[in-house]
Amino acid sequence: MVTAKVWVLKKHFEGFPKTSDFDLKKIELPNLKDGELLLESVFLSVDPYMRPYSRRDMKEGDIMIGTQVARIVESKNPAFTVGAFVVARSGWRTHFISDGKDIQLLPSSWPESLPKSLALGTVGMPGLTAYFGLLEVCKMKPGETVLVNAAAGAVGSVVGQLAKIGGCKVVGCAGSDDKVAYLKKIGFDEAFNYKTVTSLDEALRKASPDGYDCFFDNVGGEFASIAINQMKKHGRIAVCGAISQYNDSVPQKGPYVQVPMIFKELQMEGFLVTRWNNRREEGLKALLKWVVEGKVKCHEQVTEGFENMPMAFIGMLKGENIGKAIVKV
Ligand SMILES: NC(=O)C1=CN([C@@H]2O[C@H](COP(=O)(O)OP(=O)(O)OC[C@H]3O[C@@H](n4cnc5c(N)ncnc54)[C@H](OP(=O)(O)O)[C@@H]3O)[C@@H](O)[C@H]2O)C=CC1
Ligand SMILES: CCCCCCCCC/C=C/C=O
Numbered sequence: 581m582v583t584a585k586v587w588v589l590k591k592h593f594e595g596f597p598k599t600s601d602f603d604l605k606k607i608e609l610p611n612l613k614d615g616e617l618l619l620e621s622v623f624l625s626v627d628p629y630m631r632p633y634s635r636r637d638m639k640e641g642d643i644m645i646g647t648q649v650a651r652i653v654e655s656k657n658p659a660f661t662v663g664a665f666v667v668a669r670s671g672w673r674t675h676f677i678s679d680g681k682d683i684q685l686l687p688s689s690w691p692e693s694l695p696k697s698l699a700l701g702t703v704g705m706p707g708l709t710a711y712f713g714l715l716e717v718c719k720m721k722p723g724e725t726v727l728v729n730a731a732a733g734a735v736g737s738v739v740g741q742l743a744k745i746g747g748c749k750v751v752g753c754a755g756s757d758d759k760v761a762y763l764k765k766i767g768f769d770e771a772f773n774y775k776t777v778t779s780l781d782e783a784l785r786k787a788s789p790d791g792y793d794c795f796f797d798n799v800g801g802e803f804a805s806i807a808i809n810q811m812k813k814h815g816r817i818a819v820c821g822a823i824s825q826y827n828d829s830v831p832q833k834g835p836y837v838q839v840p841m842i843f844k845e846l847q848m849e850g851f852l853v854t855r856w857n858n859r860r861e862e863g864l865k866a867l868l869k870w871v872v873e874g875k876v877k878c879h880e881q882v883t884e885g886f887e888n889m890p891m892a893f894i895g896m897l898k899g900e901n902i903g904k905a906i907v908k909v
Contacts, residue, residue, distance in 0.1 A: 582609045582618065586643045587672035587889050589634055596827045597631065597897065602644070602890040609677055612656045617678050619650040622665070624672060624886070624907045625700040626893040627734075631826040644672035644889075647705065649686075649696050660685075667699050672889050674909060687868060695880070698871065701734050701904030702878040707867040708860065709820060709853040710738035713796055714746070716856070717818035717849050722747030724793035725812075727784070729803055730823060731771065732759035734904040738867075739796045740768050741876045748794070751787040753803070755899045762902050766877045774803065784810050791815070799824045805835045811844050819850040827897065879903030 583606050590603040612618055625647045633645060647669050655662050657680045666683040670676040686699055701707065713735075714720050726743040730736045731752030740750045744767050752763045753774040763771035770787035777783040784792075784807060791812040797804050800822030811817065825832055841848060856863065870876040881901035883892035886909045896905035 581611070582675050583607070584609055584673050584675035585886055586674070588641055588643050589638055591640055592638075593631065593634060593827075595829050597890070597894050599890045599894065604887065607673075609675060612654060612677065615657050615679055617652050617657050617660050617680055617683075618654040618675065619666065619668060619670075619678060619683075620653050620675050621648040621650045621668075621670075621673060621886075621909050623649040623697040623700060624889065624909065625704075626889065626896050626905045626907060627706075628821060628823050628826060628897065630893065631897065645669075646671050647700060648673075649699050650676075650683075665696050665699075667704065672886075674886050687864060689868065691872060694871070697880060697882070697904075697906045697908070698878055700906060701880060702738055702871055702876060703864055703867045705853060706734035706904060707738050708856065708863045709735045710742055710796075711863045711867060712853060712856045712859070713818045713820050713851060714739060714742050714794070717851050718794040718796060718816045720746050720748055720794050725749045725751065725788045725790070726794040726796065727751045727753075727788070727792040727807060727810075728796040728798065729753045729774070729807075730798035730821070731768065732756075732762050732902050733798065734901075735820060736796070736798055737763075737766060737879070737903055738876065741766055741870075743794075744768075745870065745875060749788070751784070751792070753783075759902055762879065780806050781809070794818070796820060797822075801825050801832055805837070808837055808840045808846070811840065811846055813844050815844060815846050817846060817848040819848060823897070881905045883907045885909070 588603045591601045650668050652664050665686045668683045726748045728736045728739045732754040740752050743750045749769045751770040752768045755775050760771045760773050772783050791810050795817045798821040801824035880903050892907045
């Protein structure tokens with residue numbers, strides 16, 4: 581008999597999540613039936629979507645949603661061997677049982693030397709978000725200028741590097757001087773700390789006096805309202821995330837987008853990375869290749885210990901992470 585530790589949502593978040601909104605519990609797992617596997621989580625992901633999705637998809641007492649890289653410790657399914665690593669969507673649990681249908685083996689070409697946690701970041705859902713958002717929504721072209729916010733995070737840091745690979749000029753904004761230094765290190769042409777500039781409008785203008793062809797928006801709210809005015813004619817805005825609004829108890833008010841949208845003839849499109857689930861393999865293959873070649877650099881903010889999951893999640897929402905926020909069990 582295996583005992584799993586799980587984190588449940590004790591109380592729906594009101595405003596910014598608190599550690600007291602979570603409860604750590606223990607669950608006895610049953611013995612495996614034919615066709616089933618026992619897995620242990622090795623790395624778990626904490627992601628911004630957990631904040632809005634908890635309200636939409638969960639009730640109090642449910643196990644927190646989320647993904648992990650897990651190792652197969654017992655198998656009664658001939659398609660999966662003990663010791664193999666998979667990406668699963670089993671929520672905040674140390675151990676779980678699967679019938680093998682909703683788990684994905686790490687690509688067979690995954691180098692031994694590459695951290696498996698990257699399957700939750702650059703070579704996982706956040707990397708795919710950057711890849712499809714830039715190619716399919718922004719439709720970036722060589723020579724264009726791309727703006728990205730939350731630029732030092734899991735999605736943003738990949739957006740900037742893919743845009744450079746695609747022959748664009750890249751401007752990134754992030755919330756600390758250390759993050760700005762990181763952006764310059766990984767090849768961003770311009771980067772600034774949006775928290776310390778006297779005027780965001782002026783800082784954006786200085787970074788690209790001619791304006792922006794593409795804006796990959798991870799933040800929404802006031803930042804997006806200011807940035808939209810600096811789009812070039814026929815610019816494209818990929819509305820990827822709105823993290824500045826996820827913890828609001830009262831919805832923020834305008835300014836509104838219609839006037840710049842009309843006079844600059846902009847395209848603005850929201851998207852979910854799951855739209856391209858049928859092209860997941862293509863995206864992961866491309867991302868893995870760039871990482872192995874050293875063309876895309878990865879950084880992870882690793883929190884040690886399953887007990888610290890709520891703290892890691894709250895820290896990520898506060899902006900404490902450079903690169904992908906990960907918990908190592
Ligand atoms: N559409 C889709 O399919 C997907 C959307 N997303 C979205 O992409 C965005 C980035 O996700 P991800 O890369 O995983 O997360 P990050 O690794 O970027 O972590 C979140 C970052 O958001 C920034 N942030 C937090 N609060 C605010 C705020 N009030 N104003 C501005 N910035 C803030 C912080 O960076 P800083 O210090 O720079 O402020 C923080 O580090 C999120 O909005 C997320 O919801 C992610 C995956 C898929
Ligand atoms: C329980 C795991 C669900 C994984 C869903 C990933 C979809 C991410 C879409 C993100 C939207 C905003 O952050």
